[in-house]
Amino acid sequence: MKTRPEYYQPFLDRPVKDFCEAQIEPYGIEIEHVGLMALIDCLVLPAAFAVEVFYLDRSAGDEVNVHRFADLGADGGIPTPPDAPVLRLLYRP
Numbered sequence: 001m002k003t004r005p006e007y008y009q010p011f012l013d014r015p016v017k018d019f020c021e022a023q024i025e026p027y028g029i030e031i032e033h034v035g036l037m038a039l040i041d042c043l044v045l046p047a048a049f050a051v052e053v054f055y056l057d058r059s060a061g062d063e064v065n066v067h068r069f070a071d072l073g074a075d076g077g078i079p080t081p082p083d084a085p086v087l088r089l090l091y092r093p
Helices: 005-009 017-024 035-049
Strands: 048-053 065-068 086-091
Touching: 005 017, 005 035, 017 035, 035 065, 035 086
Parallel strands: 048 086
Antiparallel strands: 048 065
16 A cells, blocks of 8 residues: 555545554454455455455345455456456455
């Protein structure tokens, strides 16, 4: 996040440096959306993995909401192969 603050700053209510010191660097802090995006952008997608986040948010219905993150090849990136390994994460508010 600190190497690309212009990308993450619009999603934050304080400077990226302050956000990282309070929400990213300390041990035992739960990750939230912006931190998850930074993790996916810098570690997961470059390794040609996809990420699926399963949201157990008590939405109506019997199905779990799943959001998949993969590199689509935009901005010159290498697209994540359709058969790439998948890192699955559970989100429960």
